Amino acid sequence: MRELAATLGVNPNTVAAAYRTLRERGVIETHGRRGSRVRPKPATTGREKVRLDVPEGVRDLAGGNPDPALLPPLxxxxxxxxxxxxxxxxxxxxxxxxxxxxxxxxxxxxxxxxxxxxxxxxxxxxxxxxxxxxxxxxxxxxxxxxxxxxxxxxxxxxxxxxxxxxxxxxxxxxxxxxxxxxxxxxxxxxxxxxxxxxxxxxxxxxxxxxxxxxxxxxxxxxxxxxxxxxxxxxxxxxxxxxxxxxxxxxxxxxxxxxxxxxxxxxxxxxxxxxxxxxxxxxxxxxxxxxxxxxxxxxxxxDGAVDGPAVAAAYRERRERLIDALAERGVTAHGRSGMNVWIPVPDETGAVARLLHAGWAVSPGARFRLSSPPAIRITISTLTEEETAPLATAVAAASGPSPSRSYV
The missing domain is CATH 3.40.640.10 (Type I PLP-dependent aspartate aminotransferase-like (Major domain))
Structure with missing residues (x-):
């Protein structure tokens, strides 16, 4: 700040105020003794660019959508x-x-x-x-x-x-x-x-x-x-x-x-x-x-949706996959909702190997800041017949589960 003030010929307090304004408006980030840097321009596409392209013939379990069969006619x-x-x-x-x-x-x-x-x-x-x-x-x-x-x-x-x-x-x-x-x-x-x-x-x-x-x-x-x-x-x-x-x-x-x-x-x-x-x-x-x-x-x-029945259907599909993964030594998380979160040592490799085996899952990078690597599987349309083959493929693709938590 002192160098900039001398170069511009202004009071150091003016430079400090300018830095403060830039920081408050999100233009720069300050890191103490490590100095300041210009923040990256906010992306409009963001994490959507991490979305996986699903080739023809591959089972899509990456989308995060509800089961169309459980949605009411409108x-x-x-x-x-x-x-x-x-x-x-x-x-x-x-x-x-x-x-x-x-x-x-x-x-x-x-x-x-x-x-x-x-x-x-x-x-x-x-x-x-x-x-x-x-x-x-x-x-x-x-x-x-x-x-x-x-x-x-x-x-x-x-x-x-x-x-x-x-x-x-x-x-x-x-x-x-x-x-x-x-x-x-x-x-x-x-x-x-x-x-x-x-x-x-x-x-x-x-x-x-x-x-x-x-x-x-x-x-x-x-x-x-x-x-x-x-x-x-x-x-x-x-x-x-x-x-x-x-x-x-x-x-x-x-x-x-x-x-x-x-x-x-x-x-x-x-x-x-x-x-x-x-x-x-x-x-x-x-x-x-x-x-x-x-x-x-x-x-x-009109009671167009039977909420308890829908919730029970998603719970059954979720727990069935989690249990099948546990039988194969893979730790997974999914207390509620439509997704199962699986920590893996190598996120990119696991996604690629599963895609080669015919299963499209979502890379955890779409959802992480500093937490460890993982993959997300949407279970909303997962059938009972698909569960065991999918669990076997995940176990083969992910390797041993990480010892640390997903947090």
């Missing part, structure tokens, strides 16, 4: 919503949230112990997370994220000019000591997946929720975002963290249960957070289609 629900729309056209100035959607959603949230708060609707879970982060944080702020965690969240944070602060997870969710270290290190926000964590299948247990609440209670200024995208396809109870901090948001998507093309997520939170999200939304898209909201209401009221 035509009837949209036809009913469209018929109402013909009678009562939605015009500018209409309320952005359908009253019946809000009533049913609030009742479900109350039943799960989510604190009372205003409710709005976003275009999917990631849209909700982005809007909440943008409502509170400024470039350069740190966001504690699960590692391994959802690749699009890991891309979104730097794309907003924010810093990712990795927090290790195990089968019961984020590790309390790692979260505490992240918050004491200056992270301003934390994103937690309640259940069906992607890629590990972690689900926050009652004991883990108590421990995490205790950590958050010591940092009441933290922005807390909870993602419950697994609602409807998971048979483990919800243990919410919401309400411990001053600013919080709880997000519940319908994509996994009713279909990824239903770009709708419910968002509740404290008054300030929801008001800021609504205000910014009014300046952009305005609202999420009332036609879609009313179609979702119809799906709910």
């Amino acid at each position: 035509a009837g629900a949209f036809a009913a919503a469209a018929e109402r729309g013909d009678r009562e056209p939605v015009l500018y100035g209409a309320e952005p949230v359908d009253p019946e959607l809000a009533r049913l959603a609030r009742a479900a949230l109350d039943a799960d112990g989510v604190p009372a708060g205003p409710l709005t609707v976003a275009s999917g879970a990631l849209d909700a997370v982005e809007r909440v982060l943008a409502a509170h944080l400024k470039p350069g702020d740190g966001v504690a994220v699960e590692d391994p965690g959802w690749g699009r969240t890991l891309d979104l944070v730097p794309a907003l000019g924010l810093r990712t602060v990795p927090v290790g997870v195990d089968d019961e969710g984020p590790l309390p000591d790692r979260l505490r270290a992240a918050l004491e290190g200056g992270a301003s926000a934390v994103v937690v997946t309640a259940r069906a964590q992607n890629p590990t299948g972690a689900a926050v247990s009652a004991a883990r929720a108590r421990a995490l609440r205790a950590v958050l209670a010591d940092h009441p200024g933290t922005l807390l975002i909870e993602d419950d995208h697994g609602h409807g396809v998971v048979d483990l109870p919800l243990h919410p963290l919401a309400g411990v901090t001053r600013h919080w948001a709880f997000v519940r998507s319908v994509a996994k249960t009713y279909g990824p093309d239903l770009r709708l997520a419910l968002l509740t939170g404290d008054d300030v957070t929801v008001d800021r999200v609504r205000g910014r939304q009014r300046l952009g898209p305005g609202w999420v289609s009332l036609l879609m909201q009313r179609a979702v209401v119809r799906l709910w009221t």
Whole structure:
């Protein structure tokens, strides 16, 4: 700084202020005595470029999609919503949230112990997370994220000019000591997946929720975002963290249960957070289609999805693979959801060998920051007949399981 001040002929305090502004806006990173460096330009494609191309004839277990056979037909629900729309056209100035959607959603949230708060609707879970982060944080702020965690969240944070602060997870969710270290290190926000964590299948247990609440209670200024995208396809109870901090948001998507093309997520939170999200939304898209909201209401009221049966189907497929892998000496994780996470010594080699054997799985690099190598297998369409051959191929491709944890 002194050299630059002398070269430019300005006061050193001016240079220090410039560095501080660049750091706050996310342009540079500072590393103490190691100096400063310009941050990489946020990628728009991000981890999607790690996606595996699946050749013809190879079984695709890499996509992360739900089983189409377990998704409900949508035509009837949209036809009913469209018929109402013909009678009562939605015009500018209409309320952005359908009253019946809000009533049913609030009742479900109350039943799960989510604190009372205003409710709005976003275009999917990631849209909700982005809007909440943008409502509170400024470039350069740190966001504690699960590692391994959802690749699009890991891309979104730097794309907003924010810093990712990795927090290790195990089968019961984020590790309390790692979260505490992240918050004491200056992270301003934390994103937690309640259940069906992607890629590990972690689900926050009652004991883990108590421990995490205790950590958050010591940092009441933290922005807390909870993602419950697994609602409807998971048979483990919800243990919410919401309400411990001053600013919080709880997000519940319908994509996994009713279909990824239903770009709708419910968002509740404290008054300030929801008001800021609504205000910014009014300046952009305005609202999420009332036609879609009313179609979702119809799906709910018609009982279009047998939630317990869907959750049981995914659990059976997941546990069957985990057991088959254990019989072959391979450790795997998948407490809930549609994926199984398998630590491996050589991630690239394991993916390549499995592809050669006819199985496409996802490389763990799409989901990791500093956690050890692994592969992710989506079990949503995995049949009983395929399980043993797949487990044998994974054992041959991965070699001995690493002795260390996946965190």
